Amino acid sequence: MNKATGDWWKSAVIYELAPISFQDSNGDGKGDLPGLISRIEYLTWLGVDAVWLTPIYKSPFRDFGYDISDFRTIDSTFGSLEDMDRLIAKLHELGIKLILDLVPNHTSRDHDWFVKSSASRDNPKADWYVWAEPAETGAPPNNWLSRFGGSAWEWCDARGQYYYHSFLVEQPDLNWRNPDLRAAIADVMRFWLDRGIDGFRVDASAVLIKDHLLRDNPPAPKGQDKPPPQRFTPVFTDDRPETMRCIEFIREVIDGYDSRLLCGEVQGKTDRIGHFYGTERPRLHLPLNFALLDCPWDVLALQAAIDAYLNALPEGAWPVWVIGGHDKQRIASSIGQAPLRTLAMLLMTLKGTPFFFMGDEIGRERVHIPDDRIDDPFEKLVKGYGLCRDPERAPMRWDDSPAGGFTTGEPWLPLETDGARNVDQQRGDERSILHLFRSLIALRRAHPALQRGEYHPVRARNDVLAFKRSLDQSELLIVLNIAAEPRKFEGDCRGNVLLSTHLDWSTPAAQPISVLLRANEGLIIELDRP
Known part of the structure; x- marks a missing residue:
């Protein structure tokens, strides 16, 4: 295996897409795998080297598919395993890699693992989730909060215990201290790796282990001004040292296969990102870095953010730059259309692997979502703080028709009303931002100095x-x-x-x-x- 093949991600441009919002093939208003296959021509025209899909597994979709009820089954919304196999084969035929989301922190409450774990304290999966005894008063064990508001503990009558959920109450956290659970996650990974996928993006990788003493989190500085879930500093729930062992375990599974990528969602300030790479034992190949997205659009701030990030990397670590995502507000809405063109050039010319989110390449801005169409639990449960992610997740606009060429039915989320920014219009305009993205990707591929x-x-x-x-x-x-x-x-x-x-x-x-x-x-x- 030569180096160029083994670390293909160093020269790759990676495109995140949400299948539910990319292309619908059957008129139900939700994107699916056959629809994605029908749009592969666009991916090859654009020139991306790899696509990362948000979850396509079986799910009740209370949280954008990140509440998974079966890791080995494609949700019927998206199609079938046969459709997935066709997608992998077609992408590979055209030289495009495929990355799937791995969600190892939690499952849906509907998952068979949790159904069994919650049934009693003495079944084989009883310890597969994070369970705890109530406080002496019967209250939750401590002050830990869910990211979606309220206590992170939920009572279970059958067991007479609380279970922990970092996110929705319907998303119980898995117990990564249990070796059988770790083995089950490894089996899930191998199931997809054996089908030919090229890697995983690990969701919520920094919260896989919680403090075993269940110590209370301290109040956050100026916590009264923050959304309720952020009013305590998550010292004992997030980015615990033991979490690194979990990531190392996941990396060991990946390393059992040739040329597979492990990237991941991490948290913490720039000076903390380095430890997600690992030194003595490898962890993530690419801990996702949002410095460009989070930085003020100011030359001195950008210069400092780039320098601080590069200086924080361990020796030999490969940089990564991200300007959009399904959880992040559209950068075009914050800096404007003209600066976005400059940011695109910065993204594609810095040393490191560039990631962008579907629609960034046409200058997509936040789509207005009426109150009665909101899907995101952040906006439903933690109102008034501007946390809604639906404006970023609205279906892709391919043309200027009311449904944007996305569906023949009613889109699951509304699109822009004017249809001004769409793929067809911009493909016909050789000076559009879409053509700029395409030209930058092509130039990057043509010049090794821009890659390595x-x-x-x-x-x-x-x-x-x-x-x-x-x-x-x-x-x-x-x-x-x-x-x-x-x-x-x-x-x-x-x-x-x-x-x-x-x-x-x-x-x-x-x-x-x-x-x-x-x-x-x-x-x-x-x-x-x-």
Whole structure:
């Protein structure tokens, strides 16, 4: 196995899509696997190397499919195992990898494991979930809170105990201290790996183990100003040291197969992200990093965020950059359409693996969801804090028809009313942001320096973020004007412009010692070597 094959993710561009919102094939208003298969041409045209799917397993869908009732069955909403096999085969035929969500922290309350575990204290699965005795008053064991509000403990009459749920009351947490449970999760992973998937994105990887003493979490600083679930600092529920052993166990399963990726949802500040890679024992290949998404759109803030992240990585760790996701607010809604083009160039030229979410490539913004159409439990249970994720999860808009080309029925969530930003319109406009994403992906593939080259920062001045990427005899300069008005970059720009975010450089053009950048313009310049 050569290195290029074994760590394919280092040169890959990874596209997250939610099948329920990508393409419907049967008119029920919900996307499915046959619909996804029908849109593979779009994925190949765009040029992505891998797709990550949000959960497609059997589920009552109380939480976007992250409440799983059978890890080995495709929910009938999406199709069948045969459809899944067809999808894997078709993607692989076209050179596209497939990553599935792995949800090892919890199941649905409807899962057969929990049905058996909750039946009594002496059945074979009695210890597969987190159970605890009540306090002396009969109250929950401690002050731990669910992310969806209220106590994280729920009473079970059959056992005379409480079970713990980090998320919805219908999502009981699994007990990762139980070796039989760990073995069962490993079997689930092998079931899908044996079917040919190329890796997993681990959901909620930082909360797999909770404090065995059940100690109360301390009050959070200024907790009274935060949403109710954040009013205590989750010292004893989140990012426990023992969690790293769980991730190492998952990595051991992955490493039993050639060339498979393990990425994961992590938490904590930048200086904490490094330990999710592992040093003595490997953990995640790619702990997902949202620094670009969470950073203010300011050149000094961006420069600092990039530097802090890269400095926090262990030696030999591969960076990763994410600008969108099913749990994150649309970046276009916060920074605007013109800066999004500059951000796209930044994403595709930094050292590391880029991730983006379906719709980012057409400049998708948050879709207005009427109160009577809200699906997200965050908005239903923790109201008034702007936590709703439905605006990001609205179905993909392929054309300007009322249902956006997504379905012949009623979409499960509403779409934009104007239909202005859609794939068909932008495919026909060679200067659209969709064509910019496509051009950036193609340029990245054509230039190894953008895939695996070294990163060399240049001091940010005058609202211009700049850096170089070099590999062997190739050196590229990336200059990005973060301002909404022209800015001059003072530096050696002698070489050929390979791409502008404005997509209006018809031929390579020689550049002088400095360059005048238009508002929100970024350039990739192949420098002349002496």
